[in-house]
Amino acid sequence: xxxxxxxxxxxxxxxxxxxxxxxxxxxxxxxxxxxxxxxxxxxxxxxxxxxxxxxxxxxxxxxxxxxxxxxxxxxxxxxxxxxxxxxxxxxxxxxxxxxxxxxxxxxxxxxxxxxxxxxxxxxxxxxxxxxxxxxxxxxxxxxxxxxxxxxxxxxxxxxxxxxxxxxxxxxxxxxxxxxxxxxxxxxxxxxxxxxxxxxxxxxxxxxxxxxxxxxxxxxxxxxxxxxxxxxxxxxxxxxxxxxxxxxxxxxxxxxxxxxxxxxxxxxxxxxxxxxxxxxxxxxxxxxxxxxxxxxxxxxxxxxxxxxxxxxxxxxxxxxxxxxxxxx
Numbered sequence: 001x002x003x004x005x006x007x008x009x010x011x012x013x014x015x016x017x018x019x020x021x022x023x024x025x026x027x028x029x030x031x032x033x034x035x036x037x038x039x040x041x042x043x044x045x046x047x048x049x050x051x052x053x054x055x056x057x058x059x060x061x062x063x064x065x066x067x068x069x070x071x072x073x074x075x076x077x078x079x080x081x082x083x084x085x086x087x088x089x090x091x092x093x094x095x096x097x098x099x100x101x102x103x104x105x106x107x108x109x110x111x112x113x114x115x116x117x118x119x120x121x122x123x124x125x126x127x128x129x130x131x132x133x134x135x136x137x138x139x140x141x142x143x144x145x146x147x148x149x150x151x152x153x154x155x156x157x158x159x160x161x162x163x164x165x166x167x168x169x170x171x172x173x174x175x176x177x178x179x180x181x182x183x184x185x186x187x188x189x190x191x192x193x194x195x196x197x198x199x200x201x202x203x204x205x206x207x208x209x210x211x212x213x214x215x216x217x218x219x220x221x222x223x224x225x226x227x228x229x230x231x232x233x234x235x236x237x238x239x240x241x242x243x244x245x246x247x248x249x250x251x252x253x254x255x256x257x258x259x260x261x262x263x264x265x266x267x268x269x270x271x272x273x274x275x276x277x278x279x280x281x282x283x284x285x286x287x288x289x290x291x292x293x294x295x296x297x298x299x300x301x302x303x304x305x306x307x308x309x310x311x312x313x314x315x316x317x318x319x320x321x322x323x324x325x326x327x
Contacts, residue, residue, distance in 0.1 A: 001048065001055060002281040004064040004273055006072035006099060007031075014044050014051070014063055026069040041291050042066040064280055065291045067103075068299035070114035075101045076290045077276025078240050082269060084110065085289050089235035090227075094220065094258060095273070096244040098122060102219045103297070104227045104234075110293075111227050113300040115219030120212035121162040121243065128199045130159030137164035138246060140193060142171040147193040157194045160201075163246040165209060168193055168201060170251035173318050180317045182206040213257050214315030220259045221321060222305050231259040232323035240272040253320055260320040 003013060007028045011018045016029055027035075030042040044063030048055045064073030078095055079085070085107055093103040100115040123129035130136050135158030139150040149164070151157050160168065168191075172178035177185060182203070184191060190200040224231065237259065239247070249266045252258045258266075269275075279286045302308060 001053060001059060001061045002064065002277045003061060004073040004077045004277045004280075006074060007066050007070060008072075010044070010063050010066070010073050014046065021070070028066055031066060031068065042294070043287075043291060062280065062287065064277065064287075065294045067101075067112050067294045067297050069301075070099060070116075071101050071103075071112045071297075071299065074273035074276075075103065075112065076294050077273040077280065078238075078269075079103065079110075079276070079293060080279050080286060080290050081240075081272035081276040082238050085293050090229055090233065091236040091238065092220070092224070092234045092259065092261070093238045093240060094216075094244070095240040096121075096216070096247075097241055100216050100219060102223045104223045104229065105297075109227070110297040111223050111300050112297050113219045113223050113302050115215045115302065117212045117215040118208075120208045121165055123159065123161060125208045126160070126165070126205045127202055128159045129165070129205075130161055132161040132163070132242070132246070133158070135159070136161035137168075137193065137199075139248070140164055140167040140171055142175050142177065145175070145177070147171075147191075149194060157197055157199060159199070160193065162243045163248065164193075165201075166247050166252050166255065166257055169206070169209065169318060170248070170254045173255060178206070178318070180319050182210050182316075182318060210316040210318070213255065213318075214312050216258070217256045217315030217321065218302055218308065218311050221311055221315070222302055222308070223300050224259065226300055230323060231261045231321055234259070234261045235265060237261040237266045238272070239266060239268045240270070242271060244268060245270050255318045256315060256321050260323050262323075 008018050033039045043065045048059040049057035065076050067075050087106045095101045100117045103112045123131050134153035135155040136152045137149045137160040138152050141148045190202040192200040253260045
């Protein structure tokens, strides 16, 4: 069996102490031991019986290598899935979630960061927010000030999920109903997207979404800048994760949720970590490739960036990220 996940999830599953991951420098005990020369890789190998995994008791269970700090083995699996070890062009991988991970580069040089976006786009902290279940509003279009919605499964609206929230914010901006600062016009403090059921997005909801979006914005902006490229110079943007699979790319870029890479260069790769884990499971050579690749990735600490706060404030605005050189 092969198991991947962020550093905390992986280490908890293997019974390791995760306290060090929550304290600077935010490293797994396997990373610290590797730094001290105690081990040569952050991977884990145990027998299934040690984990209580209900497969053949003597089966080997492989925990994938960590990229660094909060960027875990799931991202290493993503990189295998997209073939980052063989890519010559400059590409960007964004794995969207409560913690969004960003990797920029190619086979010669890679930089990575973890963005603590929080659960807002997964339904948390939002009045009518919900996960992507039946009845969740997944698509929104505004016409003449009124919302036309599509729900998952065609069911009666029960709330709104991440892709619906991205659409709603983009449409509010497109129609001028909301300013770039997230303020509704005409003195109102909420917008009803399903008025017949009393469902609305409030000013406080928009504020929570702005901060979650800005975490994603900061991670992408800072890693791009550290690598020395602009969004317009990215040859491909890989969007990974279940949420990213359903998001409208144009709308996401228009509000700064993802970098403003030309739309025809964006590739949705779905659950790439599952594909990468499968590759690791099937090939010892590819496991070694992943183990080597993660040691060559530079981890970028967002919060120590001198102008982090200024970038975060910019990211709270509902505007696209600049494609070209900074002014």
